[in-house]
Each structure stands twice: as C-alpha cells, then as structure tokens.
Amino acid sequence: MSVFKDLWWFFWQERKAYGAGILMLAIVAFLELIPPKIIGNVIDQIEQGALTTDLLLKYIMILVGVGIVVYIIRYIWRIFIFGSSVKLARQLRNELYTHFTNMSPSFYARKRTGDLMAHATNDLQAIQATAGAGVLTFVDSIMTGGFVLIAMGSMISWKLTLISLIPMPFMALLTSYYGKLLHKHFHTAQASFSSLNNKVQESMNGIKVMKTLGQQREDTEKFVSHSNVVVEKNLRVAKIDALFDPTISLIVGVSFFLSIAFGAREVVNGAMTVGELVSFTTYLGLLIWPMLAFGWLFNIVERGRASYDRVSSLLNEEAVITDKHSKFNETVRGDIKYEVSRFAYEESSDKSILNDIHFQLNQGKTLGIVGKTGAGKTTLLKLLMREHEIEEGSISINDHNIKEYTLNSLRRTFGYVPQDHFLFSSTVADNIAFGHPNASYEEIIEASKIAQVHDDIIGFPQKYETVVGEKGVTLSGGQKQRISIARALLIKPEILILDDSLSAVDGKTEASILSMLKRVRSHKTTIITAHRLSAVRHADLILVLDEGKISERGTHDSLMSQQGCWYRETFLRQQMESLVEDGGF
Known part of the structure; x- marks a missing residue:
C-alpha cells in the first residue's frame, strides 16, 4: 500500500473531494445493512404468523427508499473519487510534458521516444486507476466489511461471526503473496510495452527507408516478435491476477460452510431463529464484495506502484542545463567570444570533440564554419546555444558568460536552422509562424521570399494553407530547408544560425538566399556552417575545423591566397565540380 503514501500529496490536495466521496461510501455501506435485517425480520414474522399486509408494504417502501438513496449516493461518490483520479492523471501528464520540455539533450540521448510515450500514457492510466478504483476498493472494502462484521457480531451472534472469520488469515497471506508477484511481473510487462511502443514509433518514422530497402517483411517479423513478448509478459500478469478470485471464492465458500453448519446447530438448539440465520448468511454474502475488492485492490495497487515508480524516476531526473547562475533576462546582443580549451560529451568524456577553440565574432558580422564531416561544426554551435555545458573554458556574448543569461533570454x-529539418503536421503558414504565432500573413510571405520558397509555396494546392504532413513528408529536401529558414527569419533573431542548411538547394538559389540575408541582416550576426564553401565565401570570418581544432582562419580572399591550404584546395575542387555539372567542360 506504499503507493497511497506516495500519492498522499494529491489526496491532501483534493481532500475535500475525497472526503466527500469517502463520506458517501460510508453512508452506502451503512444503508446496505438494512435489507438483510428486514429480510430476516420478514422470515421470522412469516414463521410466527405475525406478518400483515401493512407491515409488508412498510418493509417494501423502506427497501425501495434505501435503493433510491444508494443509487443517488453512488452516482455522487463516483464524481468525487473518479473525477479526482482524472485530475491526477492530468496533473502528472502536464508535469511530465513540462519536465520533458525542460530536459537537456543528454536526457533524450539516453531515453527512447517510445518509452517516454508509454510513461505518459499507459503508466498514467495505471496511476489514475490507483487513485480512483484503488481508493474505492480500499475504503469500500474496509467500511462495508467493518459495518457488516459489526452488524453480524452485535445484532446476531458474535460467536458465529468469529467462526466464519477463521479462514480469513489464509486469504490475507495468499493475496499478499500474489501482490508481490504481481508487482514484479507488471513492472516487466510495462517495460515490454514501452519497447513495443518505441518499435512502432521508429518504424513509422522510418517507413520510407524501410520500403525503399524492401524490409517490410523483416520489420513486420520484428514487430510480431516484440508483440509476442508483450503478450507473454502480460499473460504472466494475467495468470497471477487470475489467482485472486478463485482463492477468495474458495475462502468465502469455507466461511459459508462454517456459518451454515454452526448456524443450523444454533437454530436447532433454539439459540438463533431461522430469520437471524438468513440475515447472517445474507450479511456474509455482503462480505464477498469486500473480500473480492481486497484482492482486486492488490492488483490495482501493485500496477499503480510499478507505474508510479517509473514516472517518479523520470520526474526526479534533473536537467543538466539550468538557470542556476543566471543574472540577466534581457535581449542578448553583442560580440561573441569563444575561449573553449576542451569539450567532450558526457557519455564519452575521454574523447575530446573540441580543443583550443579561441576566436571573436563582432556583432553584425557573418561567421563561416567549414570542415570535414565530424570535425565538430555542429557541436561548436550547440555550445553557443547552451545545449551542452562547457567544463573547460567559456563562451561570452557582450563580455558576459552565456551562463549568466537565462535560458529563455x-x-x-x-534563429536556428538545424541540419535535420523538422516540420509539424500542419499548414505551411503554421510551420513558418511556429516561433511567432501572431505573425501576419504579410510577414510570413516576406520571410518566405527571403528564403526563396515563396514561389514554391504558391504552387502548392492550397498555397500557404497546404498541410505538409508529418515531418514535412510531402515536401522535397530543398523546400523543407527553405521553409525552416523562413521560420527562423520570421522571428528576426539577433543571431541567425544556419547549420548546413543550404545543402539541398542549387547554387543559384543558394546565392539568392545569401544575397537577401546580407541585405536584410546587415546589422545582425549570422553564423553559417557548410560543406559547400560557396555558402561562406562572403563571411567576415571563416574558420576551418579539423578534428575539433581550428586549422585555418581568415576571410575568403586571405585563405585563397594561401597555397596548399585545405580551404583553397577544397574551394577550387568544388568550383571545378560545379562547372562540370553545369556543362562547362
């Protein structure tokens, strides 16, 4: 029952609703004592010949009245208790989602999307059941069972009551054992569901690659294998769950046998009337629900405890990147200064990604970063945006360490355009206006024109209202890149970062985009990483990275004047390749 202790913060938060619900349950439990007593009285009065029509009508009216009141009260407690459990699921879901949005990239490097989705759906359903049906079965089984036992012992026979309770300790021991097994196997079942969820998510995201490589059958086989594991794990849970009802029914049957056997002897001896024995066995019948509910309670509680443990472990994880040392919550602008001695990712701290990165980019200037694949270009940008923390060195803007600015500011x-362009399953206009939801259509069109994608958009069936599909599946690579650039431009950022974001457009379109950027962002900072060096030839400063170090630096002209340097040789080779592609030779 430790999960109830863990959820006490919520029960206290919703104490009025739960208090009212528990009060309603207590009233129902008390009212349910009336019908068995009336049935016993009627039987005794029939046997004595004392039952009249008026008395029978009176009893019937009492039973009808009790039935109506119980019906109404049961409706009310469901609103209070089940309604509160829905609020718990909503609150935890909101906390989880907020927590996910605040977590650092390293968190998502360790977690699978399918697992996180399973936590936010399946686990929360189990927790909601604990706060709803779990509370109901716990309170109702205790109150109904307690009231029935009191009625049996005080109004009929305390000796017969004790006899009927002899098998109960065995039920407590067995259900406790089943509960421990259930917790263990349900935790495993939830983990297997997370794995299946992750498999489906990955397959749907990679459906085009899968079909291109003809791997549909193999992927389906893998899915079936994952699904079979989920079924196997849940069958283990079901087998344990299936033990509760037969065990409780057997023990209740033994209690009935003892009650009737010893009760019949009491009737024969004249110590008890037939009506009292009927009332007693009817009350004993009322105990079946609390007993079954108690077994069901173990099922619900153990599922909820396993799920709450999984959700709590997520919520307890702290973000690596925080505002702990922040002092400024203002618009950040000014010169950018890198003084990074060394940087390595947490998961591979012994392998340096960047070493001895020292340079300054003045405000309003353009920086070009080039180099081979894996040289550290994207990592250099992510450090500037504080997606990772620097342990050895610092980055400053306007002479302030970036840690002194709040993450929000x-x-x-x-305005960041990453290598992997993500578009939402919404309209083109909504995707462009994602960072500036209140932007006018004129502003959206202006950003699109700068990104050289306006002409493409007006050729779509619904123009700017065309739904692009999940991740922009209906668009070409170049169109997705340019829509992403338009999205970044719309917010008019102080620092625009294009991380190899012109790789999918032709040379002419690239030149047009760069020309427009130079015109509209003449007083703002722009950083461009690229494999095609023509994208950075206009930059005020160009850095060449090689294995995490700056191997060359300067302007396009100064680098081209250096015989044998990587930049010059690569640029000339790419120009030659471009001429060949255009039919120049």
Missing part, C-alpha cells in the same frame, strides 16, 4: 536570441 539566450535562446530567444537565436
């Missing part, structure tokens, strides 16, 4: 500064 720092990230408002950037």
Whole structure:
C-alpha cells in the first residue's frame, strides 16, 4: 500500500473531494445493512404468523427508499473519487510534458521516444486507476466489511461471526503473496510495452527507408516478435491476477460452510431463529464484495506502484542545463567570444570533440564554419546555444558568460536552422509562424521570399494553407530547408544560425538566399556552417575545423591566397565540380 503514501500529496490536495466521496461510501455501506435485517425480520414474522399486509408494504417502501438513496449516493461518490483520479492523471501528464520540455539533450540521448510515450500514457492510466478504483476498493472494502462484521457480531451472534472469520488469515497471506508477484511481473510487462511502443514509433518514422530497402517483411517479423513478448509478459500478469478470485471464492465458500453448519446447530438448539440465520448468511454474502475488492485492490495497487515508480524516476531526473547562475533576462546582443580549451560529451568524456577553440565574432558580422564531416561544426554551435555545458573554458556574448543569461533570454536570441529539418503536421503558414504565432500573413510571405520558397509555396494546392504532413513528408529536401529558414527569419533573431542548411538547394538559389540575408541582416550576426564553401565565401570570418581544432582562419580572399591550404584546395575542387555539372567542360 506504499503507493497511497506516495500519492498522499494529491489526496491532501483534493481532500475535500475525497472526503466527500469517502463520506458517501460510508453512508452506502451503512444503508446496505438494512435489507438483510428486514429480510430476516420478514422470515421470522412469516414463521410466527405475525406478518400483515401493512407491515409488508412498510418493509417494501423502506427497501425501495434505501435503493433510491444508494443509487443517488453512488452516482455522487463516483464524481468525487473518479473525477479526482482524472485530475491526477492530468496533473502528472502536464508535469511530465513540462519536465520533458525542460530536459537537456543528454536526457533524450539516453531515453527512447517510445518509452517516454508509454510513461505518459499507459503508466498514467495505471496511476489514475490507483487513485480512483484503488481508493474505492480500499475504503469500500474496509467500511462495508467493518459495518457488516459489526452488524453480524452485535445484532446476531458474535460467536458465529468469529467462526466464519477463521479462514480469513489464509486469504490475507495468499493475496499478499500474489501482490508481490504481481508487482514484479507488471513492472516487466510495462517495460515490454514501452519497447513495443518505441518499435512502432521508429518504424513509422522510418517507413520510407524501410520500403525503399524492401524490409517490410523483416520489420513486420520484428514487430510480431516484440508483440509476442508483450503478450507473454502480460499473460504472466494475467495468470497471477487470475489467482485472486478463485482463492477468495474458495475462502468465502469455507466461511459459508462454517456459518451454515454452526448456524443450523444454533437454530436447532433454539439459540438463533431461522430469520437471524438468513440475515447472517445474507450479511456474509455482503462480505464477498469486500473480500473480492481486497484482492482486486492488490492488483490495482501493485500496477499503480510499478507505474508510479517509473514516472517518479523520470520526474526526479534533473536537467543538466539550468538557470542556476543566471543574472540577466534581457535581449542578448553583442560580440561573441569563444575561449573553449576542451569539450567532450558526457557519455564519452575521454574523447575530446573540441580543443583550443579561441576566436571573436563582432556583432553584425557573418561567421563561416567549414570542415570535414565530424570535425565538430555542429557541436561548436550547440555550445553557443547552451545545449551542452562547457567544463573547460567559456563562451561570452557582450563580455558576459552565456551562463549568466537565462535560458529563455539566450535562446530567444537565436534563429536556428538545424541540419535535420523538422516540420509539424500542419499548414505551411503554421510551420513558418511556429516561433511567432501572431505573425501576419504579410510577414510570413516576406520571410518566405527571403528564403526563396515563396514561389514554391504558391504552387502548392492550397498555397500557404497546404498541410505538409508529418515531418514535412510531402515536401522535397530543398523546400523543407527553405521553409525552416523562413521560420527562423520570421522571428528576426539577433543571431541567425544556419547549420548546413543550404545543402539541398542549387547554387543559384543558394546565392539568392545569401544575397537577401546580407541585405536584410546587415546589422545582425549570422553564423553559417557548410560543406559547400560557396555558402561562406562572403563571411567576415571563416574558420576551418579539423578534428575539433581550428586549422585555418581568415576571410575568403586571405585563405585563397594561401597555397596548399585545405580551404583553397577544397574551394577550387568544388568550383571545378560545379562547372562540370553545369556543362562547362
């Protein structure tokens, strides 16, 4: 029952609703004592010949009245208790989602999307059941069972009551044992469901690759294998769950046998009337529900405890990147200064990604970063946006360490276009206006024109109202890149970062985009990483990265004047390749 202790914060928060619900349950439990007593009285009066029509009508009216009141009260307690459990699921779901949005990239490097989705759905359903049906069965089984036992012992026979309770300790021991097994196997079953969820999510995201490589059958076989594991794990849970009802029914049957056997002897001896024995066995019948509910309670509680443990472990994880040392919550602008001695990712701290990165980019200038794949270009940008923390060195903007700015103010500064373009399953206009939801259509169109995607958009069936599909599946790579650029431009960022974001457009379109950027962002900072060096030739400063170090730096002209340097040789080779592609040779 430790999960109830863990959820006490919520029960206290909703104490009025739960208090009212428990009061209603107590009233119902008390009212349910009336019908068995009336049935016993009627039987005794029939046997004595004392039952009259008026008395029978009176009893019937009492039973009808009790039935109506119980019906109404049961409706009310369901609203209070089940309604509160829905609020718990909503509150935890909101906390989880907020927690997910605040977590650092390293968190998502360790967690699978399918697992996180399972926590926010299946686990929360189990917790909701604990706070709803779990509370109901716990309170109702205790109150109904307690009231019935009191009625049996005080109004009929305390000796017969004790005899009927002889098998109960065995039920307590067995259900406790089943509960421990259930907790263990349900935790495993939930983990297998998370794995299946993750498999489906990955398969749907990679459906085009799967079909291209003809792997539909193999992927289906893997899905069936995952699904079979889920069924196997849940069958283990079901087998344990199935033990509760037969065990309780057997023990209740033994109690009935003892009650009737010893009760009949009491009737023969004249110590008890037939009506009292009927009332007693009817009360004993009322004990079946609390006993079954108690077994069901173990099922619900153990499922809820396993799920609450999983959700709590997520919520207890702390973000690596925080505002702990922040002092400024203002618009960030000014010169950018890198003084990074060394940087390595947490999961591979012994392998340096960046070393001896020292340079300054003045406000309003353009920085070009080039180098081979894996040289550290994207990592250099992620450090600037504080997606990772620097342990050895610092990055400053306007002579302030970026840690001194709040995350909100720092990230408002950037318009970031990543290598992997993500578009939402919404309209083109909504995707462009994602960072500026209140933007006018004129502003959206202006950003699209700068990104050289306006002409493509007006060719779509619904123009700017065209739904692009999940992750922009209906668009070409170049269109997704340019829509992402338009989205970044719409917020008019102080620092625009294009992380290899022109790779899918042709040279002419690239030149047009860069020309427009130079015109509209003449006083703002722009950072461009690229494999195609023509994208950075206009930059005020170009850095060449090689294995995490700056191997060359300068302007396009100064680098081209250096014989044998990587930049010059690569640029000339790419120009030659471009001429060949255009039919120049």
